[in-house]
Amino acid sequence: MNNKPTLYTSLSPALLNLYDLNNSVVVIIDVFRATSTIASALYNGAKCVIPVDSVPKAIEISRSIGGIAAGERDGKIADGLEHGNSPLEYTREFVEGRTLVLTTTNGTRLLHMALERGAETIISGSFPNLSAVVDYLASKGKNVVLGCAGWKDRFNLEDTLFAGAVIHRLKKHFTIHCDSSLMAEQMYTKHKNNLIDFAPKLTHYHRLVERFGLIDDIRYCLTPDLANVLPEYKEGRLTCV
Amino acid sequence: MNNKPTLYTSLSPALLNLYDLNNSVVVIIDVFRATSTIASALYNGAKCVIPVDSVPKAIEISRSIGGIAAGERDGKIADGLEHGNSPLEYTREFVEGRTLVLTTTNGTRLLHMALERGAETIISGSFPNLSAVVDYLASKGKNVVLGCAGWKDRFNLEDTLFAGAVIHRLKKHFTIHCDSSLMAEQMYTKHKNNLIDFAPKLTHYHRLVERFGLIDDIRYCLTPDLANVLPEYKEGRLTCV
Numbered sequence: 001m002n003n004k005p006t007l008y009t010s011l012s013p014a015l016l017n018l019y020d021l022n023n024s025v026v027v028i029i030d031v032f033r034a035t036s037t038i039a040s041a042l043y044n045g046a047k048c049v050i051p052v053d054s055v056p057k058a059i060e061i062s063r064s065i066g067g068i069a070a071g072e073r074d075g076k077i078a079d080g081l082e083h084g085n086s087p088l089e090y091t092r093e094f095v096e097g098r099t100l101v102l103t104t105t106n107g108t109r110l111l112h113m114a115l116e117r118g119a120e121t122i123i124s125g126s127f128p129n130l131s132a133v134v135d136y137l138a139s140k141g142k143n144v145v146l147g148c149a150g151w152k153d154r155f156n157l158e159d160t161l162f163a164g165a166v167i168h169r170l171k172k173h174f175t176i177h178c179d180s181s182l183m184a185e186q187m188y189t190k191h192k193n194n195l196i197d198f199a200p201k202l203t204h205y206h207r208l209v210e211r212f213g214l215i216d217d218i219r220y221c222l223t224p225d226l227a228n229v230l231p232e233y234k235e236g237r238l239t240c241v
Numbered sequence: 242m243n244n245k246p247t248l249y250t251s252l253s254p255a256l257l258n259l260y261d262l263n264n265s266v267v268v269i270i271d272v273f274r275a276t277s278t279i280a281s282a283l284y285n286g287a288k289c290v291i292p293v294d295s296v297p298k299a300i301e302i303s304r305s306i307g308g309i310a311a312g313e314r315d316g317k318i319a320d321g322l323e324h325g326n327s328p329l330e331y332t333r334e335f336v337e338g339r340t341l342v343l344t345t346t347n348g349t350r351l352l353h354m355a356l357e358r359g360a361e362t363i364i365s366g367s368f369p370n371l372s373a374v375v376d377y378l379a380s381k382g383k384n385v386v387l388g389c390a391g392w393k394d395r396f397n398l399e400d401t402l403f404a405g406a407v408i409h410r411l412k413k414h415f416t417i418h419c420d421s422s423l424m425a426e427q428m429y430t431k432h433k434n435n436l437i438d439f440a441p442k443l444t445h446y447h448r449l450v451e452r453f454g455l456i457d458d459i460r461y462c463l464t465p466d467l468a469n470v471l472p473e474y475k476e477g478r479l480t481c482v
Contacts, residue, residue, distance in 0.1 A: 011252065011253075011396055012252075012253075012255075012256060014253075014255050014256055014259075015253060015255055015256075015394065015395070015396070018255075018393075018394055018395055152259075153256065153259055154256070154259055154419075154420070154421070155252055155256070155420055155421045155424070156420045157420040157423065157424055160420075160424070177444055177447075178395075178444065179395070179396055179397045179398040179401075179443060179444050179445075180395070180396045182398065182442055182443075183396070183398055183401070183424070183428060186428065186431065187424060187427065187428070190427065190431065201423055202420060202423075203418055203419065203420050204420075206418075
């Protein structure tokens with residue numbers, strides 16, 4: 001008899017509706033860069049991160065609570081905002097004790113989708129908080145859906161590699177009957193010792209590095225446990241569990 | 242200056258709308274088993290294959306033209322039909338000179354989606370006709386979208402591995418800026434010398450082999466060039482180019 005919880009990987013927000021989220025922990029994964037930025041800000045002492053779906057909303061909410069309005073569209077700081085979606089921007093000096101109101105192209109949208117579809121628990125993950133995510137999922141013993149944010153509904157490899165990293169560490173604890181998860185783990189296993197060398201092959205790398213010079217961001221986003229906190233979404237905000 | 246045509250891989254029918262099909266050759270890929278069966282039937286002399294989206298339509302059309310009504314739902318012969326979706330069923334003795342009217346869970350649906358979305362040319366591919374697909378795409382010099390049929394919109398690995406096999410042979414001829422294609426080729430490269438040994442890890446393998454004992458089908462569907470014809474869809478039917 002197999003009483004292990006299930007684990008599935010959704011490779012794109014456009015595929016999230018194929019999975020039952022009701023009794024599941026959903027992990028929002030947007031490695032470049034929303035969920036890396038969320039980990040970084042909370043690790044450096046931000047009170048919370050409020051993910052919102054538009055720039056005007058980010059400005060309005062941040063004004064009303066004295067927070068930091070931040071976000072990107074198509075990889076660069078969104079028009080009307082002063083702060084972007086770089087995890088390196090949110091140092092302790094800047095962010096400690098403050099609230100970040102964040103809007104991004106893919107990650108915040110996926111988070112709202114998971115919420116609307118009735119996810120029991122929503123957490124966010126990226127390499128900087130890999131171990132915190134793994135430890136949490138192992139301890140909970142609930143069904144898991146790893147939700148890759150992708151890029152405008154397209155599959156991307158960096159989110160898949162993070163899903164693979166989680167699966168690689170956790171697979172003994174779960175029933176995994178899912179080709180997406182099998183592929184994710186095999187891709188991670190292939191590249192785990194050279195993630196940063198592999199990055200130049202990714203479409204998103206070109207978007208961020210060739211256009212915006214964000215190589216340090218890429219390195220941060222692919223390095224495990226630099227900001228090892230567990231952001232959980234509850235009542236409209238992400239805070240550390 | 243780079244004048245090479247582009248190549249993209251759509252990992253699920255639910256992602257096909259992300260790609261511009263208008264000036265493209267779309268390859269419909271449903272390895273287990275629709276596009277393997279199509280190759281097999283045409284290789285063995287079937288006049289043509291008419292893909293339809295329902296069992297009643299398959300029965301109606303096959304009656305009116307004296308064809309063979311065939312198809313599956315959820316991996317087994319559809320209720321009301323006598324013939325299924327096994328490539329091994331369509332021997333030369335059975336199928337030569339006849340028309341197959343075929344309805345399947347995933348492959349025929351994807352074909353109709355590509356048609357509705359304005360694909361310039363639609364061909365079908367699986368391992369049994371790998372070389373024919375590769376040679377055709379290389380000679381055409383048009384943009385290509387490799388369309389994986391998946392399973393009820395879920396990603397599956399066998400279709401992705403076939404996409405990877407095509408990319409592995411063709412990548413020098415195309416501009417490929419697509420993480421799905423990069424992943425597909427890497428997964429294919431990893432498993433190309435042991436596809437049949439890898440098959441038991443696939444979700445669809447369990448569906449077909451454990452429930453229906455179709456191991457010979459699996460072997461056929463994963464073996465290159467056993468039925469090396471090029472099925473093209475035109476005016477409602479697939480015929481050999």
